[in-house]
Amino acid sequence: MCDSLSQADPNCSNFRLHEEVLGTMNARPSALFDAFKEDHAVLGRGLHEISEYLRGGDLLAAKACGDRVDRQAGAHIAFEEQFFYPTLRRLLGDADVDRLYHEHGQGLSVIKALARLPEGAPLSEAERRTMLQDSEVMEAHVAECGELFGTMGRLPPVEQDALYRELVALREKAPRWTELAVKAETKKK
Numbered sequence: 001m002c003d004s005l006s007q008a009d010p011n012c013s014n015f016r017l018h019e020e021v022l023g024t025m026n027a028r029p030s031a032l033f034d035a036f037k038e039d040h041a042v043l044g045r046g047l048h049e050i051s052e053y054l055r056g057g058d059l060l061a062a063k064a065c066g067d068r069v070d071r072q073a074g075a076h077i078a079f080e081e082q083f084f085y086p087t088l089r090r091l092l093g094d095a096d097v098d099r100l101y102h103e104h105g106q107g108l109s110v111i112k113a114l115a116r117l118p119e120g121a122p123l124s125e126a127e128r129r130t131m132l133q134d135s136e137v138m139e140a141h142v143a144e145c146g147e148l149f150g151t152m153g154r155l156p157p158v159e160q161d162a163l164y165r166e167l168v169a170l171r172e173k174a175p176r177w178t179e180l181a182v183k184a185e186t187k188k189k
């Protein structure tokens with residue numbers, strides 16, 4: 001059940017796209033690229049599995065996978081929302097970056113819904129469809145990361161190094177994705 005989350009899949013089409021982008025941009029990808037790529041593989045695979053389980057109606061497996069994604073993707077989501085996306089605003093503009101945040105919100109809603117779901121509880125067809133749609137939106141979001149690699153390459157090396165340090169620090173803290181949302185909601189009050 002969701003066993004492969006911790007392994008990157010070099011055969012995945014998203015990965016091939018990443019490698020092509022990296023290849024045209026930088027013969028020796030930086031530590032930031034490697035870490036970013038690795039995180040995206042974990043998140044992409046986890047979301048793909050959640051969508052598959054939801055399609056097949058295996059809610060117990062979807063819930064277990066959601067819990068794992070919650071733990072494993074928290075640092076990556078925090079890195080993007082707190083450091084990378086604010087940097088992207090000056091390169092991509094507000095509209096694109098606002099959309100990226102919104103898509104994270106849709107992904108988070110799936111993780112939260114799965115966490116709240118009591119084991120063995122029934123799920124209405126409408127709820128299952130909504131969760132599947134949100135998971136698919138977040139999957140597409142992750143698949144777009146090839147474009148972000150190109151944008152990341154336009155940042156000065158010193159800025160890339162600083163971003164990498166933030167990512168490493170967040171990986172050490174290893175927050176849950178759902179904890180980030182609680183913090184954000186608390187901040188607004």
Ligand SMILES: [Fe+2]
Binds near residue numbers: 080100104
């Ligand atoms: Fe993202």
